[in-house]
Amino acid sequence: MRKPHSIKKTVLFFDFLIVVPLFILFSILTIAAFRNSNYEWNRSKLASVEERCSNIADRNTEIIKITNMLYLDSEINHILSEKQQLTGYEATQAQGKIQGKMRELTELFPERQYQIMILCSNGNSYFQNSLEFTGDRPTFEKIVEESWYSEMGQGNDTIYFLPQYRSPLLQNNFQEDTLFAVRNIRNLNSGRKIGTMIVAVSHNIWGDDTIETGENAENTIVMDQYRKIIYASDKILYGNAIEDNSYYKKITENEKGFFLGHVKGQNCHIRFSSIEQTGWKLISYEPYQSSWSFYVGLILGLGAAMFLVLTFIVLYNCSFIAGRMKQLNKNIVEVSEGNLKAKILENYEAEFQDIYRNFNTMLDKIQELMQQLEKEQEEKHTLEIQALQAQINPHFFYNTLVTIRFMIQMEEYQEADKAILSFSKLLRKAFANQQRLISIKEEIDMTEEYLTLMSLRYKDKFQWKTIIDYETGELGILKNLIQPLVENSISHGFNMKTEKGHIWIRAYSREQKVVVEVEDDGVGVDLERIKKCIESREIPKVKEQFSGIGISNIQMRIKRNFGEEYGLHAFLNENGGVTFKMEIPVLHLGGEET
Template identity: 30%
Template structure:
């Protein structure tokens, strides 16, 4: 996507449209995801709360069922035929027989079809059994789970799931028939066993959804109804429930066999039994899934609508820019017509006005170029007309030299020879670069002429390292600087002057220095000259014009890193330093 925006071939309209669509998609997607997350969280909280209420209602139904059976158990325990059976508990022999007790028990069984069996147990021995479905070991375990003092006032649910001789799981309720102080060390219990399928019926009476279920777990972690297509799920949940020994309610989301379930565990009326209800999480979040699909639909619809609006807006916005680009493309064909400014937007109005200004400037520039070309052409023609043949000039100087020799004018001879040499380098337009040795020779020719003019006004000292003589330098840069030293330093000095010309190399550069002990300049003038050198101001008619022209020439040929530096002190003298790169060959 980053490359898409960086491609130069893409128009601004396409880039703007793409950027707007991406922003819209991002914002709407974030809005949709946020809306879905909030809805999902709220629905999950409500569904979890509702699920917990169902679990509590199931527990209450089971507790009511058990309370009713416990009341009947209490009633049986207080029956005289049971309480005073035989001569185990009283000194006066009772006339009650087992048949009398069975009649009472049978009447109870007839009234309640959910009772599996009723047993009267004395000291772990089964005295009376309605159907004889349990052995004495099982009955003894049930009687001894609680002490007599815990079961003589009210019947208690024994938190152990047992099985009768046919393998049917049952839940038992026990009651001590006598108080501990009446037992004289003996134990006398009535045990009512219930078919656990009645509990399962209550557990399954409320439909929780597809794949959901419930089961009861005793104090030993045993369940009474793990079966059917959810057997593996219930077995896995049972193993986790065994690890939780807490008597408090548990309500959490667990992953069972790769699927998430909401598992609720509630204790059953402090009996030691726990009711476990599990429900696949997707049963609870179906509504949020519908909301999610609706959110996706809204996001897609919003993207389509927003994209259409964005396309319309960008097209309208880009139209004047496209028109301006069209007019600009015509410039390359020579069409320099201005365009009408009819834009309402301030920015576009300014842009169109600036375009017209540019067109007008181009017209003026082309006009100026045309005029300059005409002037240049005229100058070239004039130069051709007025060009002096160098050989004619050299021959004339040779004639003057010969005449001076005949008359014995040695000074004139020296001046004409020096001038001839000076002109040979100056007039030669084919060579822009010369060796430093040639540039020094050119300066010496110039100084010969000046020495004749100024006689003994000054002397010149050359201090040039031989190692730099073969390096190339743009020609005619030292003579103007020496001339500057003579006219602005030495000429106005009342005493004898000295000009020193130095040349040396240092760290990849060559330095040429012209020092004089002339009158120098004040600090204000020094700062002005330095500023002009820094700004590379090329002046045609002012003091020290040669200085500025040489500086511009060096920068033109070598770059901004090279040029002149200027030092001067009034009545002490001036130093001009030239810095150029080392060049053996001209590139």
């Protein structure tokens, strides 16, 4: 017969067979996780860049709206179309009207800083009141002499976005990183060119991000269609041209992306995205974070050290435990052969004493508990599953959503809004609190949200009223005990009723008990069937329940949790309907029961 391996040799074998490959796998996964986190980090940063690009494009759209409204104003166009320079009273009137229109347009977007200039070919110039010039005021004759003006296109009246560095005249008057939107103005009738409109945009178009400092700071630049930097968080780069290299090709040939590259002699994460309507690119770069490799090495080193320590501990413990197991084995053999009455009588160290003491106790109780625990767990599991299924009633969800859809189709938007609000509150209250006990006030609040939904669904077929003492409302109750009773009144009490029905919900304390009553004035109620369900101790099937969790389910939950002296009763009331009376103990949510 082959001699079996010792525990020490077996553990050592599996240590190398399993632990070593797992350690290698752990190392690979650690490196992959760091690389993936690096990729996800760059992707989240790129999303931020795209959002900034979208904001810039939105602001450009606002500028286009301003120029369109000013360009198409017939009264303003008539003033600008004068062939001779206006003087005296006419000039003052023209200034007032045009500046008023400029102020009106810029006030449409009060959070932006837009300032408008109109330079006419007849020598007139109109400036917004808020403009303050540090140099000579620009004129039409001076603007057309600049090189960029011919690039704008004499026959093209669309917006031309002009960076500050390309216009020496405008640069002298605007010291901030201002962008200019330039557009030719023509007579609306003849098409004759009568001037140029310039909208000066403050540097906040690039965003209000706080620029970090230090060697790991994230920097941002905006490159125009001429490869020039028209904005840079690092002021030294402003106005410079981006070199024609592989990085430039990646940026110009793609709409967005990120990659690793060199910027100013440093390895950097480079992220970029396009700005619509302009041909510009917003580029973000940040020094490459290489510290992660240090942490990878640290983790791998700690893993190797833990592996060696674990091997030593396992080998030592195996030798010690093997001796004790030989002494315990003779007692355990009897149990393994089916003798559940066997006792371990040997006295060992304190740690092993707990083993045989608990083992002996287990043998005494295992047979008794097996049958009892199996039965109780099966019943409790079935009951709780049904309660959970009833809370998440697909039919109720479907009917509610169909009702809301019908309200929207009928343009009953206020009712639909009210239904959605009540539905969302009901779901939040039903699922957010996973505690077994909640306050009576919370239970009634959740029931009222359900009543609001049902009232909207059945077009005010019933009314309800709740009466609850303040002290009683703070006491505890099992979750979802009241709503099924209300649901029964709606579903069965009002089906055959032609006039409006009524539901009364009352909660009060009496003789060291809490009493909750749900009363209705419905018709056609089968009281005998209700009483039969209440008195039944069988777990009801879902298809046999009246509605919701079910009346018999409520009774079983009360009896199981609080005892036989509490429970649910039903009787006919003087209004012809049914009254449910529920009695539970006084439960303080702090944990005490009185």
